[in-house]
Amino acid sequence: MVTVVFSYDTEEYQAPWADEATKVWTDLLTKYNLRGCFCIVGEKARVLRDRNRQDIIDALKEHEINYHSNLHSVHPTHAEYLNELSWDDGVRRCLMEETIGISDLWDIMERRPTAYCKPGNSWGPQVAYSMSILGLPVFTDAPIEFSPGHPMWFCNQLCLKYHLSFEESMNTNNRFEHMKNNFLNTYTSRTDGYLIMYSHPCCMMASAFGDVLNFKDGKNTPKAQWVPIPKRPKADVIAIREATDLFLEFVANEKIPIATYQEIHAKYIEKDIWISLETAMNILDKVSYELTYHYSGSIYLSPAEIFGVATFILDEYNHIKKLPLVIPVRRPIGPTEDAISEAPTQVSLATFLNCASQTNQTVSSYHRVPSIINLGSIQISPGDFLKTAAHLIRKLSQLPKPNPWVTIEQANNLPTLAEREDFKNMRIGGWLMTPDFHADNVVTMAKRQTWTAKPAVSIDQR
Ligand SMILES: [Zn+2]
Known part of the structure; x- marks a missing residue:
C-alpha cells in the first residue's frame, strides 16, 4: 500500500x-x-x-x-x-x-x-x-x-x-x-x-x-x-x-x-534496539569488506552505528575479558573531518583495547565517530579502526588465548553510498544564491555523513 x-x-x-x-x-x-x-x-x-x-x-x-x-x-x-x-x-x-x-x-x-x-x-x-x-x-x-x-x-x-x-x-x-x-x-x-x-x-x-x-x-x-x-x-x-x-x-x-x-x-521509528553478538559479528564481517550500511535481520545499521557496536564489544572485553552477548545500537554521527591513515603497523592488544574503550566513551559522550583515532604513537582513521576491530572481534570469539599483537588493517574511510549519484553530484544553491556560489564544503560534509545513512525499514517489515 x-x-x-x-x-x-x-x-x-x-x-x-x-x-x-x-x-x-x-x-x-x-x-x-x-x-x-x-x-x-x-x-x-x-x-x-x-x-x-x-x-x-x-x-x-x-x-x-x-x-x-x-x-x-x-x-x-x-x-x-x-x-x-x-x-x-x-x-x-x-x-x-x-x-x-x-x-x-x-x-x-x-x-x-x-x-x-x-x-x-x-x-x-x-x-x-x-x-x-x-x-x-x-x-x-x-x-x-x-x-x-x-x-x-x-x-x-x-x-x-x-x-x-x-x-x-x-x-x-x-x-x-x-x-x-x-x-x-x-x-x-x-x-x-x-x-x-x-x-x-x-x-x-x-x-x-x-x-x-x-x-x-x-x-x-x-x-x-x-x-x-x-x-x-x-x-x-x-x-x-x-x-x-x-x-x-x-x-x-x-x-x-x-x-x-x-x-x-x-x-x-527505531528506538531501544539491541542486537545479539552473533548478529553483530555477521555485520562486522560484512563491514570489513565494504564500508556501508548492513542488515541486522530486522533493521539496517549505518556504518556509524556499526562502529559504535564494535567499540562497545571491545570496551566490554577490555573490562570483563568476555564478549557481551547483547549490544545496544547507538546512533552517533559520522566523522566531521578528514582523517589521515598512517602505514599499516602492529600494536599490542592492550593498546588497541584501551583505545577502543576511549573511543567507546567518545561515542557515548559526544555521539560521534571520531575523525582521528590515537593509537599510542600513531593515528588511524575510523575506517581502519573499524576493519581492524571487526577482525579482532572475530578472532576473540574463536581463540581461547588471544594473540598479544593486533595488525592494523587499511580500509576506505568514506562509505560506498558517498559514490551514489545523489551524493556524488550533489548540487546546493540555485537561483537563491549568487551565481558564483559553490557549496563545496557543505557537500564534502554531507558525503562524510553517509556514515549515518541507511535505508529505513517500516515496523511491519521487521
Ligand atoms: Zn519554501
Missing part, C-alpha cells in the same frame, strides 16, 4: 493578501476530512499573529504543523553560512537561529512541529542533525531518499523526498484532469512506500514567488523596497480552487490512504 502525504510549504509572508490562500487549502482539506501537513516559516507564523489572523491559525491547527526554517530565503541562508564554518560551529549557529523559529511557531500554533522542510535548495547535513537534536525527527523535501518512495535515515533524521506538485497542474487547460492523471500515474506505478504531493499555498493566488523577486542572486531587498507580488487573475484563482476541490473530493471518494509526517515517522 502506498501512503500519500499532502505537504504545503507555507512561506509567503510579504503580501498580506496571500495569507488567504493558506485558508483556502486548510478549508478544502477539512471539507473532505483530509489532514494536510503545513510546513510553516517562523516569520509566516509571526505575521499571521501580528495581522490578527487567528482564523487562519485556528484553521491550520486542524492539520499537522511542521517547520520550514525561521526566515526561509533571507541571506545568509543555511548553505551560505555552513559553507564557511566547521561542523561544530555550523551546528551551533543552526541551533541558535532555528530555535527562535521553532519556539515562535510552537507558541503561536500551540503545536509542536514534527517535520522540517528545507527552504528552496538550501541545506547542509548540520541542519538535519540540528533538527534531530531539536526534536524534529523527519526531514521532508530532503535532497535524498533511499529509493523512490522509500525513506532513508541520515544524520538521525528520516529523510523523505517530494515527488509531485499541485503547481504543475495550475497553469494547464484542464486542471482537474491534469492533477488527477499526474497523481494516478505515479500512485499506481508504486506498490508500497510513500508518495508526497506538495504545493506552496500562495501559488493558488500569486503568479510569482515573492522570494524570487526579493531574495534572488544573494540579495536581501529591504522590507520598504520589497517588489510587490503579482496576483493571478481572479478567474484563474477560482478555477484553480475548483479543480483542487474536485481533486480532493476524488481522493476522499477513492479512500486514498493519507498520512501525516507524524504517522510516517511512527511507521519507521
Whole structure:
C-alpha cells in the first residue's frame, strides 16, 4: 500500500493578501476530512499573529504543523553560512537561529512541529542533525531518499523526498484532469512506500514567488523596497480552487490512504534496539569488506552505528575479558573531518583495547565517530579502526588465548553510498544564491555523513 502525504510549504509572508490562500487549502482539506501537513516559516507564523489572523491559525491547527526554517530565503541562508564554518560551529549557529523559529511557531500554533522542510535548495547535513537534536525527527523535501518512495535515515533524521506538485497542474487547460492523471500515474506505478504531493499555498493566488523577486542572486531587498507580488487573475484563482476541490473530493471518494509526517515517522521509528553478538559479528564481517550500511535481520545499521557496536564489544572485553552477548545500537554521527591513515603497523592488544574503550566513551559522550583515532604513537582513521576491530572481534570469539599483537588493517574511510549519484553530484544553491556560489564544503560534509545513512525499514517489515 502506498501512503500519500499532502505537504504545503507555507512561506509567503510579504503580501498580506496571500495569507488567504493558506485558508483556502486548510478549508478544502477539512471539507473532505483530509489532514494536510503545513510546513510553516517562523516569520509566516509571526505575521499571521501580528495581522490578527487567528482564523487562519485556528484553521491550520486542524492539520499537522511542521517547520520550514525561521526566515526561509533571507541571506545568509543555511548553505551560505555552513559553507564557511566547521561542523561544530555550523551546528551551533543552526541551533541558535532555528530555535527562535521553532519556539515562535510552537507558541503561536500551540503545536509542536514534527517535520522540517528545507527552504528552496538550501541545506547542509548540520541542519538535519540540528533538527534531530531539536526534536524534529523527519526531514521532508530532503535532497535524498533511499529509493523512490522509500525513506532513508541520515544524520538521525528520516529523510523523505517530494515527488509531485499541485503547481504543475495550475497553469494547464484542464486542471482537474491534469492533477488527477499526474497523481494516478505515479500512485499506481508504486506498490508500497510513500508518495508526497506538495504545493506552496500562495501559488493558488500569486503568479510569482515573492522570494524570487526579493531574495534572488544573494540579495536581501529591504522590507520598504520589497517588489510587490503579482496576483493571478481572479478567474484563474477560482478555477484553480475548483479543480483542487474536485481533486480532493476524488481522493476522499477513492479512500486514498493519507498520512501525516507524524504517522510516517511512527511507521519507521527505531528506538531501544539491541542486537545479539552473533548478529553483530555477521555485520562486522560484512563491514570489513565494504564500508556501508548492513542488515541486522530486522533493521539496517549505518556504518556509524556499526562502529559504535564494535567499540562497545571491545570496551566490554577490555573490562570483563568476555564478549557481551547483547549490544545496544547507538546512533552517533559520522566523522566531521578528514582523517589521515598512517602505514599499516602492529600494536599490542592492550593498546588497541584501551583505545577502543576511549573511543567507546567518545561515542557515548559526544555521539560521534571520531575523525582521528590515537593509537599510542600513531593515528588511524575510523575506517581502519573499524576493519581492524571487526577482525579482532572475530578472532576473540574463536581463540581461547588471544594473540598479544593486533595488525592494523587499511580500509576506505568514506562509505560506498558517498559514490551514489545523489551524493556524488550533489548540487546546493540555485537561483537563491549568487551565481558564483559553490557549496563545496557543505557537500564534502554531507558525503562524510553517509556514515549515518541507511535505508529505513517500516515496523511491519521487521
Ligand atoms: Zn519554501
